[in-house]
Amino acid sequence: MVADLAQSRLGERTVLAWERKGQKRTRPVIVRSLPPSSALDPEALARMRARLSEEARLAAYLEDPRIARVLGCYEVEGVLYVVSERVEGTSINTLISYSLQRNVFLSPEFCLYVGAEVASALHHAHTRTDESGAPLGIVHRDVNPTRIYLGTLGEVVLTDFARARSLLPGRVETSIPRPHGEAFYCSPEGLLEHRPVYEPVIGSPCC
Numbered sequence: 001m002v003a004d005l006a007q008s009r010l011g012e013r014t015v016l017a018w019e020r021k022g023q024k025r026t027r028p029v030i031v032r033s034l035p036p037s038s039a040l041d042p043e044a045l046a047r048m049r050a051r052l053s054e055e056a057r058l059a060a061y062l063e064d065p066r067i068a069r070v071l072g073c074y075e076v077e078g079v080l081y082v083v084s085e086r087v088e089g090t091s092i093n094t095l096i097s098y099s100l101q102r103n104v105f106l107s108p109e110f111c112l113y114v115g116a117e118v119a120s121a122l123h124h125a126h127t128r129t130d131e132s133g134a135p136l137g138i139v140h141r142d143v144n145p146t147r148i149y150l151g152t153l154g155e156v157v158l159t160d161f162a163r164a165r166s167l168l169p170g171r172v173e174t175s176i177p178r179p180h181g182e183a184f185y186c187s188p189e190g191l192l193e194h195r196p197v198y199e200p201v202i203g204s205p206c207c
Helices: 042-059 092-102 108-126
Strands: 003-007 013-021 024-034 070-076 079-085 089-091 148-151 156-158
Touching: 024 042, 042 070, 042 079, 089 092, 092 148, 108 148, 108 156
Parallel strands: none
Antiparallel strands: 003 013, 013 024, 024 079, 070 079, 089 148, 148 156
């Protein structure tokens, strides 16, 4: 383990670690884990484990370079682990904070570039189908500057589909009331509980 990033009251833990092959370190990864049980709220933990497992299943259908990859889902001695790639770069949220501190605004061209790349990533997710050709209906539901990274080569990467809505068979409904994610960045459709994929009149994508 390199760094402990977060831990919840139910035992969900997120760490930065090194992937190894034998004694050789290959690349840094993000590892999220959930224990097999919790005395505090066993039902909530069971839902969280199901959602974490579903996120890994969903990731198998996302094959776009602008979406961070989930590398695998494992269970060891009852503990559920999901391993994701770590994006080498800086979050857009950090860039915004730096620009505000220095009173230097991000250029319109840069903002349009990031927006277009994120829109392309979302389009890829929205149009995924399963093996039979049935739409998966994937909607991220938590797009905000902390989920968008600018890589070291200038690439834009969208991360964290943990709160995504989908039509995967056996999907576990979240118990979190609307809106999902950060309300400040939520689409009007999401706030008003309208159809979340495309606004029916003007056809604009939402998150």
